[in-house]
Every structure is written in structure tokens, then in C-alpha cells.
Amino acid sequence: MGNCCSVQCSFENFLLRGWDFIVGHANYVCKLKQTLPTLSAALQELRALRNDVQREVDVADQRLLKPFERVQLWLSTADTMITEAENLVSHGPQQMNNLCLGGCISENCLSSYKFGKRVAEMLQEISDHKSKGAFEKVAEDQPAASVVVRPLEQPVALESTIQKVWSCIEDKDVGIIGLYGLGGVGKTTLLTQINNKFGTTGNDFKVVIWALVSKDYDVGKIQDRIGENIGFLESWKNKSVDQKAVDIYGILSNKRFVVLLDDLWERMDLNQVGIPKPSQENGSKLIFTTRYLEVCGEMVARKKIKVECLEPWELFQDKVGDETLNSHPDIPNLAKQVAERCGGLPLSLITIGRAMACKTTLGEWKHAIEMLKRCALPKMENEGLNYVKNQMLKHGKE
Ligand SMILES: Nc1ncnc2c1ncn2[C@@H]1O[C@H](COP(=O)(O)OP(=O)(O)OP(=O)(O)O)[C@@H](O)[C@H]1O
Ligand SMILES: [Mg+2]
Structure with a gap:
């Protein structure tokens, strides 16, 4: 059942x-x-x-x-x-x-x-x-672009100027900062230090961009440098200046940026390059170097900081080296006179200091002082400076 x-x-x-x-x-x-x-x-x-x-x-x-x-x-x-x-x-x-x-x-x-x-x-x-x-x-968003650290020899006596610039960077009322001073006084060195400091000091900038401008600059090439910093592809460089400006503007207007422009000789049209104007709202910064105070005015820099000549002895002593300085008791005194004649310009101090690093006779040092009396070293450009250096190196060989 x-x-x-x-x-x-x-x-x-x-x-x-x-x-x-x-x-x-x-x-x-x-x-x-x-x-x-x-x-x-x-x-x-x-x-x-x-x-x-x-x-x-x-x-x-x-x-x-x-x-x-x-x-x-x-x-x-x-x-x-x-x-x-x-x-x-x-x-x-x-x-x-x-x-x-x-x-x-x-x-x-x-x-x-x-x-x-x-x-x-x-x-x-x-x-x-x-x-x-x-x-x-x-x-x-892509992770914050890390700062590209630029190689730099340990600078001498720059700390107080760096602090001055850094406090302007921290001031939200300051968007554009101009660093001006004589050729060879250390503007690029200062700007490089600032660039590297962004990599080691806490800050909330998303991107730090470095571009060398120089005399007779080409807008497209400056844009290429900026594009590389932002991470645009190599093929992007083939675009027109106008298109590149639009692309750069598109990226930078959405980020808190720092643009570092080295060696401006005249006003740069930020719009043409595509750099948004730093403002309190965007919190971005533009810092540039120039030899001319007028360029600071033309760029409407909110802060203009003069890069001053150095106390010459420390740098000169470093370049000549203790061995040479101690090779004769009278050499330090003569060396100080040579350093003074370099006018506190690091470039002169380094060039002449290196030329004298192997000079251990009083005659060579006296010759150097005589030569420097005859030329206006602080106003010399690289060529003139190299000529003086070569004359010093030649001394005693002929
Ligand atoms: N504080 C410093 N300590 C040591 N070396 C320095 C210092 N400042 C500058 N120098 C050296 O002096 C030389 C010239 O400096 P820098 O290129 O920074 O000058 P500059 O003002 O930018 O010149 P220019 O107007 O020609 O661009 C460089 O070799 C640099 O390494
Ligand atoms: Mg420079």
C-alpha cells in the first residue's frame, strides 16, 4: 500500500x-x-x-x-x-x-x-x-607628482635667504615671487634649493614644476618642459602652442601647483604658456629668477627678493683648500685679498678659487692680485672670467 x-x-x-x-x-x-x-x-x-x-x-x-x-x-x-x-x-x-x-x-x-x-x-x-x-x-587623480630633485653642490651661506623665500611661499597673500640679482650671484642655486626643499618639507602642493627660460626663449620648448613635469607623453610635444597651452591650463587649474622659472630676461605671458595665474583661491605659486628688478615689476611679482653677494671668504677658502692655504704663512692673507676682489660673487669665487687651488708660491698669489686689480671682475660674464682664470693658471708656466 x-x-x-x-x-x-x-x-x-x-x-x-x-x-x-x-x-x-x-x-x-x-x-x-x-x-x-x-x-x-x-x-x-x-x-x-x-x-x-x-x-x-x-x-x-x-x-x-x-x-x-x-x-x-x-x-x-x-x-x-x-x-x-x-x-x-x-x-x-x-x-x-x-x-x-x-x-x-x-x-x-x-x-x-x-x-x-x-x-x-x-x-x-x-x-x-x-x-x-x-x-x-x-x-x-594621479598621485601627487613628486618633486624632481635637482643636483646641487652644497651651497654656502644660503640658509637665511632660503628661509626668506620659504616664508613668502607660506604666505597665502603671495602668489608670485621674483628673485633678482647680479649674474652669478646664486639665483639658480637658490631656486634649486627651493625646488629640492619642496621634496623634503611637508606641504600640500600637488605638483612642482621646473623650467629654464633664458634669453630669447621659445614658448613651445618651455611648454614641453612643463608637459614633461606634468607627465604628458612624448607625442604631446607635437601639438601646437595654443593646444599645449589649453592642455597645461586644464591640468594646472585643477591642482595646487608651484612653477619655478629660472632666468627670465623679460616678461613672460603666462596665458600663452598655459600657466594659470596664482591666486589666493588656487593657493598656487610662481617663483622666478631674473637679473633685472624691472622684470619682477613686469611679472607683477607680489614679493621681490634681492639675492645678495656672499661674504667671500668661506666659499673661496673651501675652493682653494687648506693644503694650499697652509703651504706658506703669508698665503692666507694674500688669499683674502683675492677673495675680496671677487666681489662676493659665488661664480667668481669658485672659478678663481679653483684656479688658485694648486698655487703655493707667494709670486703666484701676488700675480693674481695684480691681475684682479686690472679687471672689473664682478661685472664679468663667463668669458671674461675664464680669461682671468686661464691667465692665473698660466702664470709661472711660460
Ligand atoms: N651659496 C653658494 N654656495 C656655493 N656655491 C654657490 C652659491 N651660490 C652660487 N654658487 C655657485 O656659483 C655659480 C653661479 O651660481 P648661479 O648659477 O646660481 O648664479 P645665477 O645668479 O643664477 O647666475 P646667472 O644670472 O648667470 O643665471 C654656480 O656654480 C653655483 O654652484
Ligand atoms: Mg641662473
């Missing part, structure tokens, strides 16, 4: 499952008339959302921001889904043709069932994927 009952139950189960299958089958097939147009509409929406996200990723790419991996994965899944949904939609008319008896029976039952089922699943998948595609941000 028990056996008979269980056989009956299994048979009923079998019938029920069979019925479910037939109903499910009929459902998928019957609903094709509605699900197919719904799929077309869902496909269109997914395509539009995909295009929007892709456009945002393209903009991020142009700004050198790295798209999130989850966004890239979403895009590639969307692409696969779009292809499959297009395929289903394109087969829709043919599948509809197979239907008869009010659209509930198909001439090819199995194929229609599979098709209808896939359409229903696809609708669900597209709906799920669309809900995952509402990204607030598609890319993260």
Missing part, C-alpha cells in the same frame, strides 16, 4: 514538473511579443550609458588620469552584452515568424523556447548592469 502511494506521488511530481516546463516554455514564447521590443529599448539605454561612461573615461585619459579598473571592466562587459543583445534583436523577426496560434506555439519549439528564455535573461542582465554603471567618478 505504502509502495503504491509513493509511486503515485512520484508520478504526480513528474506530471507537475512537466507541466511547469510546458507553462514556462509557453510563457517565454508567448511573451516574446513584449520582451523583444523591451530588449530593444533596454539595449538602446545600455548603449547610451556605455557611451556616456566611455566619454568620461576619454576626458580622464586626456587629463592623464588613470581610469578605475572597475570602470574598465564595466565597459568591456557592457560591450559584450551589447553585441549579444544586438544579435538577439536581429534574430527577433525570424523567431516571431516561427510563431503560430496567437504567438504561443512555435514551429520550432526548442529553438523558440531557448530564444525566449535568453531574451528574458538578457533583459535581467542588462537591467542589473545598468544599475552598476552609475559611477560618481570614473578615474582617480
